[in-house]
Amino acid sequence: MLILIFAMLMELTFYKYQGTGNDFVMIDNRQQIFDKNNTKLVAKLCNRRFGIGADGLILLENHPKWDFKMVYFNADGNESSMCGNGGRCLTAFAKFLGIIENKAIFEAIDGLHHAILDNHVVKLQMQDVLSVEIHNQHVFLNTGSPHHVQMETQLKNLDVKELGSKIRYGNPYKDEGTNVNFVKKLSDNRFQVRTYERGVEDETLSCGTGVTAVALAMYETGETKNKLIVLETEGGNLQVSFEKNKDTYNNIWLIGPAEQVFKGSITC
Template identity: 60%
Template sequence: MQTEFYKYQGTGNDFVMIDNRTNFFPKENIKLIEQLCNRRFGIGADGLILLENDSIASNLANATDFKMVYYNSDGNQSSMCGNGGRCLVAFAKKLNVIENQTVFIATDGLHHATISEDGIVSLQMKSVDAVKITPEYVFLDTGSPHHIQMVDHLEHFNVKEVGAKIRYSDLYGNAGSNVNFVKQVSENTFAIRTYERGVEDETLSCGTGATAAAIAMYSIGKTNLNTVQINVQGGKLEISFDKTHEKFTNVFLKGPAEFVFKGTIQW
């Protein structure tokens, strides 16, 4: 079978996008998804995203524009991907599914988003009502689970080795966690490097990880500002939020989402 695909990237976090509104894609075929994401034998990506119609919400008063179905590069369906969500909004605009704003459904619920003419996507993330703070690390879920810890000499840190040890440790059991290493740059700017489960390696960017890092740094008093700049390996992201009692609401992830190329692949 021949499949048309689009390649998108958001601050270096790259994705294979497929319009699956006709439900032709064999979603149970883990090996196929893994092959499509393979950088030597396939298209190459951190993950694959299907844009689908949301049959349930389409019958409701507040209908969504589309559904996001996300797979890690290991072929398994995964939890929310922030940069993937931003790229999917750009993809939906390219397909004329939306104009400049949207509401869509993902594995962690509804997401509102806007896209500017220059391709900057502002994506509302889930609210966060639990932040675990320990002397060594912070843990929270921003649609995906994230371990956050501050390190010195971030530029030379062995993210893959240390990240894998934490991801597979007894701390997080079989499900594991994404692992982020953070360094403060200024009052409201932090640099992070992320080990992503499912990719099982460092990625150039992680949207849910950047969001988690910003909220974690606010929670432990490293910044008192509710708009935080996060420098990732592939660029810059902005996270904003409101803090009400113990809950973080109106959480937005903002950054570029760029079309790379379009093609067809035989499988």
């Protein structure tokens, strides 16, 4: 006897958002329709040839106390640490869904975040940074995600993927890995940044936690005396403002555009 087994297929509604070229698949998961344990599905949806294509996938979920909850997955399908541009885009998505007006408080993997919307610009408050490690050739710090920051004399012809992957998997980072930021100083308050992101395992056009790390690293090493810094990424410009209280960086804000690209559905 021939037994046919039919898999249950689901039509999934999704939205595509981007923040300075850092793009995300957004799913309204307030009804818990998405299987968060299905890493293969996340990776497939993020695949640029066989899926929708994105640097990551973000679920917007209900929260018992705050406006919403953010669940973020890297393009490889694994749940990841904080994504700054993703948080900004999710705030814009929440506004689109009518969950918030112009302000939000939401929970992410690294804790609570405040956000403010001003037309297409979203300002996201990042977590305080308690430690900045200065090494001979680089700076390391965690801005919700770990970041290696190093200065370069030129970025235009730099092979970010090759060099970034070597640093990402090398000592002392190894299996856990790190994101890698290459920086060129343009002026006292302006820096050019290119970033290799772990989980994407390639260069992305922009990285929110990355430019935040760069801004703090440049201040900590004396490359700038400004506390409002412009970061030029491959996908556009972001701003980071902050305060320093003794050894702690606080009141850190990541500022930039966040826009809906399109809405669609996919059978999965």
